[in-house]
Amino acid sequence: MAFTFSRGDFPADFRFGAATAAYQIEGTSFGRVGSTHWDTFAAGPGNVVNGEDGRVACDHYHRWGEDLDLVRDGNFDVYRFSTMWPRVMPDGRTVSAEGLDFYDRLVDGMVERGLSPNLTLYHWDMPSALADLGGWTHPDVGKWFADYTEAVIGRIGDRMDAVATINEPWCVAWLAHFLGGHAPGIRDIRAAARAMHHVLVAHARSLEVMRSAGQENLGIVLNFEHSTPASEDESDVLAAKTYDGIYNRWFAGAITGGxxxxxxxxxxxxxxxxxxxxxxxxISAPIDWLGINYYTRSIHEAVPGAVWPAERAVPGDLPKTAQQWEIYPEGLYGFLMRLQREFTGELPIYVTENGMAGADPGDAGLVDDPARIAYFDAHVGAVKQAIADGAPVKGYFAWSLLDNYEWAFGYDKRFGIVHVNYETQERTPKGSYLAFQRALVRD
Incomplete structure (x- = not known):
């Protein structure tokens, strides 16, 4: 099964990449890594499927060369990766030479393979030592993050093609501090409101550090979810608007309009x-590009008499992924056009994550994943249409290179275009990987 698109369908400077995140693949039991709030969150009953954590993950710490070979051999241009805060600063404050040495080797490996390194500084791994002080609710978290930024950029910034400060502030703040679904698992509106602001302050302080150091091509990665009212009833329309405001407009409006x-x-x-x-x-200081992560849509109805936001998601009738997320590529097209129209103008946009969870059984030989191939094909097609209609989209990164630790879902949900046998750590390219490999052949 093949994609209907090819590299030649996109502008010459359009870039294709594969993405991962440090905690999800590296293995925190390797090297000197401090405790993270995900380790302690996973130790709480019912927080993570099977109580699983990132101690071993995909053992990328030892297998990074093999994994970078997969990115190169898949004909991708860019590798989007993250550094782990508690590997760089195990106690949240003191820099570890061993941790920076690992990322130095990793980045050299990307460059040697002709890959453009695209760094995300924070992909959800708050050091426990800082979480003990309040983490994202503490007024000094912006300074802590600026110090971490300085340490990382001082070592590997010279080889970065692009740097994002933070991945998905909605998850960092609202999901983790109001809904309680991610570490640290708090359900408190005051904590959530402060985290919703402080995560953007941290972005701003990190940006200031990098600008002062002469670092170029800086951005942030926001996640977007298409919000649909369950009916035309005014209360359902308001419910969907409220969800859109918390999830989409809060961060996009602050970053681009202050x-x-x-x-x-x-x-x-x-x-x-x-x-x-x-x-x-x-917070609204200029960035050089905006990353958007998009997976699905959600349908919302009002819940009369409930505590604000007084809305809930209801099931839709579209095909769904293994995570029960509806497959709705029209939402990606809609956001690319909406961002340009309402928020970003001609600011370059990158689709920094897009993909789907599948069952993907078996690990002997080819792992067939036709549903994922169809998912990618439809969503890349949406990007292609948005470019044709004037959206300044400059790249598309598949999530994820590897099956990995999927946060509260543990190892149960597989997003990878490469299958990982968690017992043996054997990597097996899936049909979707081979489809990218064929589509992205360079002339």
Whole structure:
């Protein structure tokens, strides 16, 4: 089974990549890594499927050369990776030479293979020592993150093609501090409001450090989810708008326009840190590109009499992934056009994550994943159409290179285009990997 697109269908400077995240693949039991809030969150009953954590993951710490070969041999241009904060600073403050040495070797390996390194500084691995102090709710977290940024960029910044400060602030703040579904697993509106602001302050402080160091091509990665009302009833329309405000407009509006959406701020402002308004100019400092992660849509209905946001998601009737996320490529097209129209103008956009979880049984020989091939084909097609209609999309990165630790879902959900046998760590390219390999052949 093959894709209907090829590299030649896109502008000459369009870039294809594969993406991973440090905690999900490296293995925290290898090298000197401090405890993270994901280790302790996973130790809580019911927080993570089977109580699984990232101690071994995909053993990328030892197998990184093999994994980079897969990126190169798949004909990808870019490898999007992240550094692990507690590997660089095990106690959250003291720099580990051993940790930086690992990332130095890793980046050299990318360059040697002709891959462009695309770094994300934070992909959800807060050191436990800082989480003990309040983590993303603490007013000094921006300074902590700036110090971490300085350590990483000082060592590997010279070889970076692009750097993102933070991956998916909605997950870092709202999912983790209001819904409680990610580490640290808090369900408190005051903690959530502060995290929603402080994560953007940390982005701003990190950006300042990198600009001062002369680092170029800087951005942030936001996740977007298409929000659909369950009916035309006014209450359902408002429910979908509220979800859109928390998930999409809060972060996009602050980053690109220096303002939070009024309808959401009205509720969260009493819980925001004092003087938050003074941070908005720094939060909206110019970036060089915006990364968007897109997977699905959700349908929302009002819940009369419930505590704000008084809405809930209801099942839709579209085909679904193994994670029960609806497959809706039209939503990706819609966001690419909406961002240009409402937020970013001609700012370059990269689709930094897009992919689907599948069952993907077996590990002997080829792992066939026709549903994933169809998913990628439809979503890359949506990107192609958005470019044709004027959206400044400059790249597309598949999530993920490897099956890996899928956070609260443990190792149960497989997003990889390469199958990983977690017992033997054997890598087996799936049909989707081979489809990319064929489609991305260079003339």
């Amino acid at each position: 303002a939070y959406p009024a309808d959401i701020l009205e509720v969260l402002e009493p819980h925001m840190p004092q003087g938050w308004q003074d941070d908005m100019a720094a």
